[in-house]
Amino acid sequence: TEACHCDIFDLHGANLQTFSTLRLEYINRLCELPEELCQFISLETLSLYHNGMRLLSPSLANLQALTYLNLSRNLLSSLPPSVFQLPLLRVLIVSNNKLPSLPSSIYSLTHLRQLDVSCNELQSLPAELGQLETLRDLNLRRNQLTTLPEEISELPLVRLDVSCNRISHVPLCFRHLRHLQTISLDSNPLQMPPAQICSKGKYHIFKYLNMEACKSHEEELEKHLNLRPTGFKSR
DSSP: OOOOOOOHOOOOTTTTEEEEEEEOOTTTOOOOOOOGGOOOOOEEEEEESOOOOBBBOOOGGGTOOOOEEEEOSSSOOOOOOOGOOTTTOOEEEEEESSSSSGGGGGGOOOOOEEEEESSSSSOOOGGGGGOOTTEEEEEEEEEESOOOOOOGGOOOOOOEOOOSOOOOOGGGGGOOTTTTOOEEEOOOBBBBTTTHHTTHHHHHEEEEEEEHHHHHHEEEEEEHHSEEEEEOOOO
């Protein structure tokens, strides 16, 4: 196993099939992924943190052994299909870019455990996010989200950060996030649960969601009973 940390991209003469870790960080002129890099077929960890990248090569999909990918602090406005063709990926960090959305193909990352898309320009999330059955850590901090898809409640999340968005309502079904240990909702225009409840932490948030769910269920039941015929009119 070898590791390489490059300040200048010069890998001539390197044994491209033996590296397991490669960090190409703070190379401000690295505007796109070098094709040579995609020959590192044994690569498991790749960090391209803090560059000027706007594009990712389709050849990224050649890195089939990759489990960790850090693309944070670049200039990416979209994630290409090649990112979602990495079958063993467990950690994907794309914070501090310019992403307005995530593609529905994100469901294909079946081994993903950590997803960090904080500090982007996300306005919505795909429902397919709920199909990431191994996801434990989801960071959505500092985006432009106004709603959260109910499908998130199907995830085995341990940590969820949706602070610094435009969320007014937390879906009642989020009370089913039974593995959750930490939830951050601060700096949102919250109405349900109210901000003063959310500031008290997970226990009070879930207590509120459970109470609201019971109230909603009772209202639906009462509405249903009121619609039932009470008897037959005599002729």
